[in-house]
Amino acid sequence: MVVFDPGDDVLHTRAALAMHHPAAGRATVHPTPSTDSTLALAHNLLDALGKTTPLTGYRANDPTPAWTLAAAWLLAPPVTRLTVLRAHLLSARALHDLLALRARTGVRLYLVCHQPQPSAVLEQALTRTGYDMADADAVLSLDGQNPPHAPRPRQAAADTSEWISLPTLTRLTSYESSPACACSPPTAAQRGLHPPALPLHIATQVAHRLNRTAHPHLAAHLAAAIVMAVSTSQLDTARVLDLALDGTALTLHDRHNVRQGCTTHPVPTWAQPLLRATAFTHLLATGERSSRLFADPLGACGLPSLTDFAEHLRIRPPQPRLR
Incomplete structure (x- = not known):
């Protein structure tokens, strides 16, 4: 699903972030600004799932382990809806890996474009996959959802200093x-x-x-x-x-x-x-x-x-x- 938010409305971004609740099957990723690194995007996804990055034990510039682990952590709960903000800024390689993640996990992928039409890179990446288009008002709203996407309840920070x-x-x-x-x-x-x-x-x-x-x-x-x-x-x-x-x-x-x-x-x-x-x-x-x-x-x-x-x-x- 390609979601258009040409006005970059802060209410839409807040709604997307409020929907984030991996235990309930929903995750939202806000990619790191000013980077086209596919490894950075995989780390953004792991961060959104609550995992500590950067990964240790693997070659520093190899994105493959990060994407494989991201797929495994998506499948485990499982997460069935993944929303990615600022998708129009992603590189061709990052979009390729993101679509490969969708194919490996079956997650429903929402790519949010903060402009009136897909970028040329995004349009090219989507040529080999089926997709729908929607307006942000219809998709990125906490009103009228079925079932309602209630924000996560706030929890007290866990004390990790005690044995x-x-x-x-x-x-x-x-x-x-x-x-x-x-x-x-x-x-x-x-x-x-x-x-x-x-x-x-x-x-x-x-x-x-x-x-x-x-x-x-x-x-x-x-x-x-x-x-x-x-x-x-x-x-x-x-x-x-x-x-x-x-x-x-x-x-x-x-x-x-x-x-x-x-x-x-x-x-x-x-x-x-x-x-x-x-x-x-x-x-x-x-x-x-x-x-x-x-x-x-x-x-x-x-x-x-x-x-x-x-x-x-x-x-x-x-x-x-x-x-």
């Missing part, structure tokens, strides 16, 4: 190996396994900290360790195909039965988008369903270990009392 101590992380370190297997595992409940559930306020804080990282495999790995109370060696048995499509369950393997046997663990709501995002990263980058879920298919270098990542987020096992 969060989680007993489930005491089982994290392990040097055992447990190859994946073809099994029909029982659920954790059937095995009588009930890792301690996080209190709501703690789960909210943990989710807030994990959601800031742009690397889904790191966030998902730590989330799984927290909610499943298992070792890294058992977490490393998880493959993409072991995650339920909706992210509600993950199977871990233990064919030698040295710990608790192959088990399907439930995934709480707050952790589901994180695991879905890392699965989508694999599917977008390689198409492989048998690869290790918590490995990075994009080949990042120099990223922290799981324990270092947890320390960086000030999340740790309970500490011994000082005498």
